[in-house]
Amino acid sequence: MKSSVITFPGSNCDRDMDVALKKFGFNNKMVWHNDHELPNSDLVVLPGGFSYGDYLRCGSMASKSKIMQSVINFAKSGGLVMGICNGFQILVETGLVPGVLLRNKYLEFICKNVFVKLDNKNNKYFKNLNKDVLELHIAHNEGNYFCTKDQLKEIEDNNQIAVYYCNNLGQIEEKFNPNGSIKNIAGIFNKEKNVLGMMPHPERMIDQNLSGEDGSLFFKNLINNIK
Amino acid sequence: MLVNEKVAIEHGLKVDEYKKICNLLNRTPNITELGIFSAMWNEHCSYKSSKLHLKKLPTKGKKVIQGPGENAGVIDVEDGDAIVFKVESHNHPSFIEPYQGAATGVGGIMRDVFTMGARPIANLNSIHFGSPQHKKTKNLLRGVVHGIGGYGNCMGIPTIAGQTSFDSSYNGNILVNAMTLGLVKKNKIFYSKAAGLNKPVIYVGSKTGRDGIHGASMASASFDEKIEDKKPTVQVGDPFTEKLLLEACLELMAGDSIISIQDMGAAGLTSSSIEMASKGNLGIEINLDKVPCRESKMTPYEIMLSESQERMLIVLENGKEDIAKKIFDKWNLDFAVIGKTTNSKNIELIFNNEKVANIPINNLVENSPTYDRKWKKSKLPKKNKIKKEVVKKLKIKDVLKKVLSSPNVCSKEWIWQQYDHTVMGDTIQKPGGDSGVVRIHGTNKAVAASIDSSAVYCWAHPLTGGKQVVAESWRNLISVGATPIAITNCLNFGSPEKEENMGEFVECVQGIGEASEYLKFPVVSGNVSFYNQTKDVGIKPTPTIGGVGLIKDYNKMITMNFKENDNLVLILGKTEGHIDQSLFARTILDEKNGPPPEVNLFNEKNNGESLLNLIDKNLIKSAHDISLGGILTAIAKMCIKGDKGIKLKRSKNLINEIEYFFSEDQGRYIIEINPKDLKEVTKILNKNSVHHEEIGVIIDKELIINEKTKVTIDELKSYNTNWLTNYMSK
């Protein structure tokens, strides 16, 4: 299975994502933001970090990179595109997924483990996963998901919510919401479910010595679904 | 501008120093030259008050690849890998503008590390604030934490440990010390020593602006009412550009174009160019018209003294300019050939086709002033008599609650949760343990790092305090199963021109030296920050020690959380009941006098090495050193982290229970072992003559001190975690 990770100036989880994808069997290539063409891929990943320093708005400048036109075309033709953290912010800025990511409610960067509840398994990312609640890691300053009422209705009608912040039992309540996201949204799909944006970092949870291993479950399952 | 004595004094030079400059040059310097002298000869760059004493520190060892004198120290961690590390202060800028001051401090120390070819793999910080009641404290704390996180997080380097303290002596002068560790291949280390004639000198990174002119002189002056005027010298950090600079430099370093490289830190282009030339025993010629400037009409004086951040100076091999330029273009950074190395042994500056400065480099470096300042020796204070009747009235549970929730012991999670501590995917011990630990990517090895200081002990008796900090650093590394290798130090003191402060400095350094010599824990890098005072009030002497150790097999790493019911808990090291200068004495008894606990280096070494031996034999389930707050505080923290309880035994000691639980005798650890290993553990400890005693057995969710005194783990947690969060949200 072939994957591509895009490196923007200021990306800093690109290597971590590369390590994770390779660990679970992907043949991964790193792609520079200034390239025009995507290598042949089954999965394209926009990694976390601070592309362009998070200046202006997170993800805004990266969304204008040369490579992004190819990524958009790839997504529109049904290709799998996953944006994690800053990658999610870039996806939002390109309009591939709806909504925006505002500053965290208390204006503080948050780095910690959280639980997320999967809402929709009818897609390549989560199909066959035998758990509904995953423990993942977040590390962000702008993960406060927001969209308009109309958008929210549309998102809900189309089953586009991918993951919610919750507790270890899967209860979705305001007190388990780390950053103020509406409806505790931690990640969403596009309408067709081939594009996924989410704040938590599965690539930081891929062995028992790190913060946990639920990221391993995610990647193992993902490569099986793509095969 | 005409140069005379008055102008020289305004530049922070002393009359004698100005005369010396005129004599050395045999003429009056022009204003640019005076600026250069003042930058090179101030305390921050010349170490004129500290040099004599720093020389006495042990800096060599089997594992030391590079000791003090370079941008950072380098140690061997086997298999061709080396760790580059250093700590640096950014105290004054952080007091004036906490966010930018702290941010640029973190940026600066990372540049010191990647200048040597190492990719940063971990950051640490030691931050000290005034009393929580002081009106400035909260905003300073918030700004500093946001600044440290803002820069480190953006760079994508995990912040894995730190230290935070509050003490009213920092009311008018906070401390912000930042430390970075980087990883490099032993045969790919870069140094600042220039070599070869007519080699191109290139400038890369950000443009030069008017920011931070005289930053280094500011770091060498005390605060006074005029500090407002000095405000515009604060720089703004640009972590994004630094991230690009890091990647671009490492890309260029992968080839063979670089002869030497030096970051532009304090005193910017001045100190970087002079240092490179001086180390290579060469001259250097710089054409200032070629320096990329942000503002128009910058003068030679401004260009040479600017402290704009995110810049580097490189001496290249001839003919490699194009290769280098291509890389810096790719990363969208400024690149300019601004000069060359010469055999004149002078620094020569050209501007508008005129020579605007010409100074023999040895006048700036070797001939810089050195002072043997007067200093006052401290006496060991007399021991206090503990007021038995006061102590008797105290309830252990109340004391424990007060201690756990006191600002200097409480959990600092509010701080470190704002630092990305897991990026790079190799953090195997997060903040909150005794040391932070990161794996050496792709190997079975891991490095542990800790940063510590004990200003209270140093203030009470500098010699003992100096020893104690090194010992504490050593213990923090051992507690996670790391073999201590070397230290870096950041010496934060008041004015060297005052005998008391100078005495504190001299004796702390002596203590650090003795301990590091005995423990074979050499000093490989460091930094001195004097003049930490407002008006006449100096801070408590605060030497900060950053220790680094190696864990050869990270599967053997130890954490401090209690693991399993029925496991036995032991104390290594003898408890004598030293209460003076303890947190207990200060917060409960309100007693500020008396000597700090004695440091017995033989016991330190013996206890520590024996514990490492037990760890190596897989006999230890958890471990934690006993520091601030004594035995009961340490045990409570292990309970909290493990969500486990413990049933304590009545101690066989003759001393009073409170003294037993809260005294701060040195060289002690708490360990958890499996009961089946008790025999073997005891055998090893007895063989090595390590004092040890069984103190309890692990149970569920309750700390049982005696029949009458029980505390649930949830209670302990709330004591420990609430203070800081509540304080910051009010």
Added chain:
Amino acid sequence: MKVSAIITLKKDVLDPQGKVIHQTLDGMGFKDVNEVRQGKYFEIDVKENDPKKAKEIVENMCSKLLANLVIENYKIIETQ
């Protein structure tokens, strides 16, 4: 010539920064505040001396990059 633009969040978009600033001001004793909204300000120096044209250029920049029209509005406030 220099063109100044401001970018503000649309009315129904949550402004976490404005909210926290409001609370902080309140805590500092500024009790009479109804609302605080934070936006961005840009001063852009373009090589164009015709005010109308300069304004158009910057409007174009706003809609293409500086503002996210899903949540933000922009307004040119000055050209000089």
Added chain:
Amino acid sequence: MKVSAIITLKKDVLDPQGKVIHQTLDGMGFKDVNEVRQGKYFEIDVKENDPKKAKEIVENMCSKLLANLVIENYKIIETQ
């Protein structure tokens, strides 16, 4: 009434954001830009109907909290 204030970086202070935005605009084809400086914009609704007094209140807020006078300047641009 609503008072609008802008906060800008002082002249010689580095504006990392402005610099990167400039580069990005350039990459997008906006070639004729000399400089971009970014600042902050605040719209503060105060319970005060006298424009002069309202302005004073907000100026006070600027100097005490909103602006960092070490590196920034502030200006009230509008009251309504």
